[in-house]
Amino acid sequence: MGAPQTLSLAKRRHDVFVRRRQTGRTPPVFLHIWTPMNSVERPQDGLVIPIVEERPVVSKEEVTTGLVRVSTHIEQRVVHVDDTIRKTVVDVQRVPINQFVEVQPQSREEDGVLIVPVVEEVLVKRMFLREELRITRTSTLEPVERDVTLRVMHADVQRS
Structure with missing residues (x-):
């Protein structure tokens, strides 16, 4: 200069x-x-x-240097599944008791059976044990064979 x-x-x-x-x-x-x-x-x-x-x-300026295009597509395929499932059956029995009790009995379990007392309050303010519900659960294993459709999403990226 x-x-x-x-x-x-x-x-x-x-x-x-x-x-x-x-x-x-x-x-x-x-x-x-x-x-x-x-x-x-x-x-x-x-x-x-x-x-x-x-x-x-x-000074700064924003300059577009390129574009990106993303597209997706879903691929489906069928897969055969062999497995074992547990199946539980619940049996409910109503056993009438029909007795007066001093306090309300609590639920309890005896020999794998859940016992739920059903009480009723009568006019003289006493507890009357109307019945007991005896609930028994039985579990079994069952083999299962099914064809299941699986979906997989793929993404394609294109730059320009």
Whole structure:
């Protein structure tokens, strides 16, 4: 950069536009260079050239560099399954008791049978055990064979 030709009291601003083309993603950079116009002094022993300062001002812009398209499709296939399942059967028996009791009996289990007391409050404020429910659970294992449809989703990615 050479010395200014005219002398003035103002500052001159030089905008330098720098574009980096190596990668398409770098935003343009503007360099503002301030040079005093009256900075060239001529003292008696020689010419004085001012020191120049550069200050970068970065601006950003969004640039579309490509597009991505994603599409999905579902593939179905049938698979044969052999397995064993547990099947539980519940049997409920009603056993009439018909007795007065002092306190309400709690549910209990005897020999794998769940016993649930059913009480009724009668007019004289006493508990009357009407019946007991005896609940028995029986489990069996059963083989099962089935054809099951499985679905698998695939994604295709296309860049442009």
